[in-house]
Amino acid sequence: MRAISLEMSQQGISRRGLLAASAGLPAAAGQPAPPATGYIDIMRPPDLATALLDNETVPLAREGPRWTGKGIALEANPQGLELPIAIEAPQTPLERIHLRWRARVPERWRILNDQWERSYGDLEWRCMVGERILPWYFLAFDGKATHGYGVATGASCFAFWQVDPAGISLWLDVRNGGGAVSLGQRRLDAAVVRARRGSPEESAFGSARRFCRALCAKPRLAAQPSYGVNNWYYAYGQNCSAEDMLRDSSLAADFAPAGWNRPFAVIDDGWQITNAAGPWERGNSRFPDMVRLAAEIKQRGARPGIWMRPLYTTAAIPAGARIGRRENSRNATIDPTVPDMLELVRQDVRRTVSWGFELVKHDYSSFDLLGRWGFAMAGDITAAGWHFADRSKTTAEVALALYRAIREAAGDATLIGCNTFGHLGAGLFELQRTGDDTSGREFHRTRRMGVNTLAFRGSQHGAFFALDADCAPITPDVPWELASRWLDLVARSGTALFVSPDPKALNAETRAAIKRAFAAAAQPQPLAEPLDWMETTTPGRWRIQGRTVDYDWYGAEGATPFPR
Numbered sequence: 001m002r003a004i005s006l007e008m009s010q011q012g013i014s015r016r017g018l019l020a021a022s023a024g025l026p027a028a029a030g031q032p033a034p035p036a037t038g039y040i041d042i043m044r045p046p047d048l049a050t051a052l053l054d055n056e057t058v059p060l061a062r063e064g065p066r067w068t069g070k071g072i073a074l075e076a077n078p079q080g081l082e083l084p085i086a087i088e089a090p091q092t093p094l095e096r097i098h099l100r101w102r103a104r105v106p107e108r109w110r111i112l113n114d115q116w117e118r119s120y121g122d123l124e125w126r127c128m129v130g131e132r133i134l135p136w137y138f139l140a141f142d143g144k145a146t147h148g149y150g151v152a153t154g155a156s157c158f159a160f161w162q163v164d165p166a167g168i169s170l171w172l173d174v175r176n177g178g179g180a181v182s183l184g185q186r187r188l189d190a191a192v193v194r195a196r197r198g199s200p201e202e203s204a205f206g207s208a209r210r211f212c213r214a215l216c217a218k219p220r221l222a223a224q225p226s227y228g229v230n231n232w233y234y235a236y237g238q239n240c241s242a243e244d245m246l247r248d249s250s251l252a253a254d255f256a257p258a259g260w261n262r263p264f265a266v267i268d269d270g271w272q273i274t275n276a277a278g279p280w281e282r283g284n285s286r287f288p289d290m291v292r293l294a295a296e297i298k299q300r301g302a303r304p305g306i307w308m309r310p311l312y313t314t315a316a317i318p319a320g321a322r323i324g325r326r327e328n329s330r331n332a333t334i335d336p337t338v339p340d341m342l343e344l345v346r347q348d349v350r351r352t353v354s355w356g357f358e359l360v361k362h363d364y365s366s367f368d369l370l371g372r373w374g375f376a377m378a379g380d381i382t383a384a385g386w387h388f389a390d391r392s393k394t395t396a397e398v399a400l401a402l403y404r405a406i407r408e409a410a411g412d413a414t415l416i417g418c419n420t421f422g423h424l425g426a427g428l429f430e431l432q433r434t435g436d437d438t439s440g441r442e443f444h445r446t447r448r449m450g451v452n453t454l455a456f457r458g459s460q461h462g463a464f465f466a467l468d469a470d471c472a473p474i475t476p477d478v479p480w481e482l483a484s485r486w487l488d489l490v491a492r493s494g495t496a497l498f499v500s501p502d503p504k505a506l507n508a509e510t511r512a513a514i515k516r517a518f519a520a521a522a523q524p525q526p527l528a529e530p531l532d533w534m535e536t537t538t539p540g541r542w543r544i545q546g547r548t549v550d551y552d553w554y555g556a557e558g559a560t561p562f563p564r
Contacts, residue, residue: 038142039197040103042149042168043083045076051089052096054180076193082152083193085172093180097172097190105165110534112139112208112456114150116158116381117366117374117421120436121448123456125534130164133379136423137215138163139208141534145198148211152192153426153464157396158381159191171379174394177324178384182391190394205529208459215426216464222414222430226359226466226496227521228252228264228302233440233473233500237270241286242293246300251501253301255511255518263518264359264414265297266305266498278313280348294356305359305414306352310345310406311336311368324386325371333368336402337390345402349409361416362406369399396424403428416468426464431496433468434460440473440500443482444560447553450486451538454493455530462527467495472517474510475502484513485551491517492544493528 049060049067051074060067065077071092076085076099087097110125116135125141126132137150138161149168151159158173172190174181194214198207229252231240249265256263269276271287283290297304317332321341325333334341352360367373370382381395388398399421407415407428417425418433425432435453439445454469461467472487474480490497499514530539531548540551 038106038109038140038145039147040101040105040140040168041195042101042103042193043078043081043195044101045078045083046099046170047102047167048098048100049074049076050098050100051092051094052098054093054095081194085190085193087172087174087183087188087190089183090185093182095173095175095180097174099170099172100167101169102167105163105167106142107165108143109163110141111163112141114138114423114457115374116377118419118433118436119449119453119457120373120375121452121537122375123452124537128163128165130162132162134161134163136160137211139204139211141204144200146202146204146207147198148194148196148207148214150194150211150215151423152194153216153423154400155191155396155423156188156400157190157394160379173381173396175381176391176393176398177388177395178382178386179391181394184392186392188394203529204534205459209463209527212459212463218427219462219464220427220430221462221466224261225494225521225524226264226414226431226468227256227518228266228305228498230266230268230305230471230498230500231270232268232307233438233471234475234502234505235268235270236440237268237275240267240270242283242288245293246296247503248501249297249300249302249304251506252518255515256301257519257522259522261522262301262303263522264305264498265300265302266307266359266361267293268307268361269309269363271306272308274314276309276312278309278348279315280308280310280313280351290352290355298356303359304357305361305416306355306357307361307363308348308352309364309368310348310362310402311365317341320389323369323371323388325383335389336369336405337388337393337398342401342405346405346409349406350411353410353413357413359414359416360406360410361418362420363418365399365402365417365420367419369395369402396421399424417465422460422464426460429465431468432460432465433470435469438470438473438486439478440475440502441477442560443478443486443555446470446473446478446486447482447538447559451489451553454490454495454528455533455539458493458495458527458530461495468498469493469495471498471500473500473502474505474514475500476505479555480505480510482553482555484510485553487513487517489528489542489544489549489551491520492525492549494525495527497521 051058051072058070060069067074073088113134114136140147162169196211252263294304321338323333323335336342415429416431417429422432434457436449438450529543531541533539
């Protein structure tokens with residue numbers, strides 16, 4: 001029992017979750033017959049439904065398409081090609097719902113996961129692992145065809161899947177922060193389940209793209225491809241100034257092809273008064289006039305962009321308006337369920353746009369809301385024992401309200417979500433940073449993070465938003481032989497391209513390469529397809545515009561065991 005507890009703890013699943021999962025396993029004598037094909041049909045009411053309260057697990061009894069128990073009602077009634085899930089719990093504080101479809105899952109399935117927010121080099125096809133957390137959606141390859149299972153974007157809960165030989169589970173986390181939500185008299189439209197049966201005639205990547213389109217009804221996409229420069233990976237927020245950004249803007253304009261689709265010049269962290277925190281009212285001494293800076297970037301032929309962290313500030317914030325996990329912190333994480341705080345976010349975003357910036361890169365909201373990076377969220381998502389000020393909303397609803405407020409305040413400006421929940425930002429943000437940071441200091445991080453997210457989340461490009469796999473750093477610390485390959489792949493991938501060009505690394509060769517990259521990235525292109533993504537986490541063989549292109553991501557020395 002100790003070994004089981006340790007294993008489940010490592011996976012982020014509570015003992016209550018283990019009991020609920022075990023309850024969904026059919027008896028050996030009642031095992032379903034193997035499916036005629038590799039596709040499991042879950043577009044039907046689940047076989048079991050369980051509610052998890054603060055200190056109790058409640059099996060729900062089925063009455064047609066409804067399940068009830070202890071003041072909780074759940075409805076899962078198929079509607080054509082989707083399965084909406086609605087929850088009512090007027091007097092019962094509720095944490096999670098566990099749904100279970102019994103099925104004989106083919107042993108030959110190979111499964112691809114997604115992640116809660118950014119990925120961290122952790123997306124991959126794997127054999128069946130019953131404890132594996134599969135946030136939002138998963139893909140299953142049966143040896144011939146690839147099938148998709150997921151919840152539609154914009155859900156009102158955090159949803160993850162699990163797959164084992166006896167069936168498929170869907171967990172709906174409806175908590176408010178780290179505790180139960182109090183829904184009151186309202187009905188929560190928690191999620192919409194969608195599934196897609198793949199065809200042997202389409203590639204796994206083609207199936208993935210079609211399924212992602214089915215999960216997002218209306219992506220918000222820019223009229224033209226996004227590309228440009230970003231100063232983070234050579235400046236890292238320290239060695240940067242308005243003059244440096246004007247130099248970068250001139251470089252971007254010179255590198256860009258002629259035409260109306262001008263490049264962005266994005267100022268990352270380091271322009272504001274306090275490192276990595278607000279207030280976002282003005283620039284520091286190195287950025288004395290933000291209005292003038294935005295105007296001068298435009299005069300040089302680039303489009304001004306700016307970074308911000310909307311939920312974190314050193315300004316005086318009342319204790320009741322802070323997220324409780326950090327109420328004693330000097331830097332306050334503001335609680336967006338407090339109306340004045342959500343209005344503060346709107347004001348900050350409106351201000352940056354009023355200065356003349358045409359792109360806002362908003363960062364850190366998933367970490368600031370939940371206190372964990374995506375790789376540590378697992379099934380629990382956040383620490384237990386805390387709530388937002390407004391306990392009537394699920395955490396997903398809190399995040400959605402924040403993202404909608406940012407969208408409203410930004411107006412027509414382009415939004416990049418970074419360290420944000422992409423499944424909730426789809427349809428609101430034009431671009432999404434889908435992986436953790438690349439690096440201007442050592443290439444192995446770029447290989448591990450950048451190549452992985454470009455390959456395994458490429459199917460989201462154009463379906464949820466435009467994909468930003470992160471910058472191509474060009475610095476003296478990164479061997480040009482390797483950096484040039486990442487630059488080439490991203491430039492020809494059909495996704496967004498941002499380059500971090502350290503002036504000390506610019507010469508005739510690197511300048512010519514960036515110019516070629518900008519010429520490609522400024523135009524619409526077919527999406528590059530990873531061809532060896534079932535064999536490796538960093539695909540090196542790609543189909544680009546009808547041709548197969550091979551990239552060596554490791555060089556002569558191979559991967560380092562000590563990445564920074």
